[in-house]
Amino acid sequence: MYDLTIIGYGPGGYEASLLALRKNLKIAIVEESKLGGNCLNRACIPTKYYWTGAKFLEKLEIFNNYGILIEKKGIDFYKAFEKKNEAIKYLRKSLRQLLKSKKVNLFKGRGKIIDKNKVLVIDKDGNEEIIETKNILIATGSKPISIGNLKLDNNYIVSTDYLLEKMDSLPSSILIVGGGVAGCELGYILKSYGVDVYIVELKDRLLPSKDTSKDISKYLIRKFKKLGIKTYLNTTVEDYEIRDSKVLVKLSNGENLEVDKILLSVGRAPNTSDIDEIGIIKDERRFIKVDEYMRTNYENIYACGDVVNSPMLAYTSSLEGKVAVKNIIGENVKIDYGYIPYAIFSAYEISYIGLNEETAKEKNIEIVSGLYSYSFNEKAVDEGETDGFIKLFFNKENKKFVGGYILGASASELIHLLEVALKEGYTAEDLHHLTYFHPSISEIIPFASYDIAEGKLF
């Protein structure tokens, strides 16, 4: 009898296992595909790998400024694909080694809960095995969805999963349907590698989430324009056909496009079909219903990550997985997402946290803001990274920091300092008066809070 059986070994299952092992639980892992889940194999990690390449390609343009003479000989995408796979394999191996060294039983197959204490594992050959377990954590993740008449075929119409895991050569042109995070990330990467990129987005802006400041979308679309990424807002794909190895697309605005591929990045659905025979309760969108303890309608069965209705992020999944484990060992801990830092790797490295102009208004919080450009930051000038901005929002009344965003180098790291500022209720003065190393990109923070902390300069 295991203490805990984890079904699905992505970031949720992995972090849950790390904590469970520290707490000396006897655990079993069930995974039907590769260790590491979507995040490691076909989302976050390959995206940032290719994004690093895209940034390198951008950097090439300024190497000359540092006296480095080079000649560009072209792109070998297959090489990038292979080395991406190597990096991921290396990381997957470290997961495998962890399980081995802790003598954790890994069941390769599809897990199905057939009793509140029994998980049936069916491997790819149809062999069955039953795991007996005190507790279960469902962490089976999600998969990309199709929309309308666009059907994924792993050739002309592809998903982000396919593109990031399997695609070993570049199309010469691509239409990306969906200008959300994945669409904006992959659009930038593909363009950098020389692909003609078109993006269609149903809504009136890129990154159409209310937590994302409209300013971010504005800066990003301006940059896309400069890079030659063609963006269609308020637009959908009306029809398409495949002819002579090309996809002919008719857009809702009347324009016609001819591309090699269509990438669908319109969202993901939870992997909750056929995971149980015991009536675990799901909502109308098939997300598993959990309480604040990450418990399902069964006291000993928990769920985390993309299968529950919370932000579809690797790190919230990890948090949920750890909360589940804490409750399994009786610590009685409620989920608290705290302040979630967001980051997007597109033509800008983008990050944000807390409120923005729109969400502050919704909450009737009057704000004052501080803006600072990377072009005045000495470290950014040294690095040739002058194209960037930070905007910080403070409560007008008490000058407390309520949120902000960063577009530019190191944005995804710097955001954590802003997270702590939010958590600790820092005012503009508090943020301004920390000691910042000079020169550092971090100095954009004291400069963006200077006017509010010490009075205006202009």
Place this chain on the structure above:
Amino acid sequence: MYDLTIIGYGPGGYEASLLALRKNLKIAIVEESKLGGNCLNRACIPTKYYWTGAKFLEKLEIFNNYGILIEKKGIDFYKAFEKKNEAIKYLRKSLRQLLKSKKVNLFKGRGKIIDKNKVLVIDKDGNEEIIETKNILIATGSKPISIGNLKLDNNYIVSTDYLLEKMDSLPSSILIVGGGVAGCELGYILKSYGVDVYIVELKDRLLPSKDTSKDISKYLIRKFKKLGIKTYLNTTVEDYEIRDSKVLVKLSNGENLEVDKILLSVGRAPNTSDIDEIGIIKDERRFIKVDEYMRTNYENIYACGDVVNSPMLAYTSSLEGKVAVKNIIGENVKIDYGYIPYAIFSAYEISYIGLNEETAKEKNIEIVSGLYSYSFNEKAVDEGETDGFIKLFFNKENKKFVGGYILGASASELIHLLEVALKEGYTAEDLHHLTYFHPSISEIIPFASYDIAEGKLF
């Protein structure tokens, strides 16, 4: 009559002026050389410029992993020198424009305090002008020193100032005397650009400061070895002579070297000679004595930066300058350096804060530590930045964070999160339980604190 006359416009004078202008003081600036001081013109900023180039050269080796095919054609150091100058000129221009737009009088010349309310300015042609002023801030900085028989000649024996501001071609070999911060930074940069580098250090380690963990020195010297930088510890230059355009050096260990140049990086002395006729009190090393309000023995005369006996850092200078201004406007503020984050840009990007193994022992604080390698961090793997470490120290009794160091990508930015952790008295649990974006380099922090926060994995 001015409210404040600032003598010297480096980071101390500059930040003091920014705050003084916000507080509507009528200010005058006296600067005999370039705006921006040593930091901008011949220290921090050119170092990080060249360091960016050195990192690019390192990155070239992994471009292939991202499918980017390039051929290296060589180095054109003069180009790097010119573009470095352009970057600095651009930053200097922004200082100039600030002064212009705020209609600040800039007196070009050497300032001398001839009365507690009078500064005599002598320009390079010998013209004199007297500024009448209510308050004075001395921020005249420092200059490199020579040691022993090694005399700076701006040709064979050069200072870091000369190397960073004036040197427009690379020597084929160089001996760096002094393995402190500047020596380790410039040694790495020059080696990356193809120079044969030798470093001699009197003490038994590189970066011989007790605030720098001995482990850092160990990792760094190991990396230097790998890069082919030859390091001599416990060694001095016994003698040298210049013959046939070469410097022949005899080391204290009996070895002889033949190099193109010697770089002296053995420290700096305050620029306090001939700055006043009114008996401003200096200590035996010629640092100006100030109280906690940054006041000299004259109530209306303040000093900040390298002329006072505090860490010779641009950002502590800025802090001191701002404290001086606050006291001038009657805010009665004592200097509080808080927790100073340190960063060094060498073969590793290095940062540290607070206590380390040695300083904790000195203070009789028993510590436990958490270590994590960049090689397990997914973002670092994506970026090809797996060579790095973080070590965090916690008070054994209460698990409070007391200090730590980072060697690796983004170290100089991540250190600020550790600064806030120190300031807020965070425990290992607090640090571990923040929400970290995945994948980010910042995740090395929760992983380095995991064992202490949640129990050991191994």
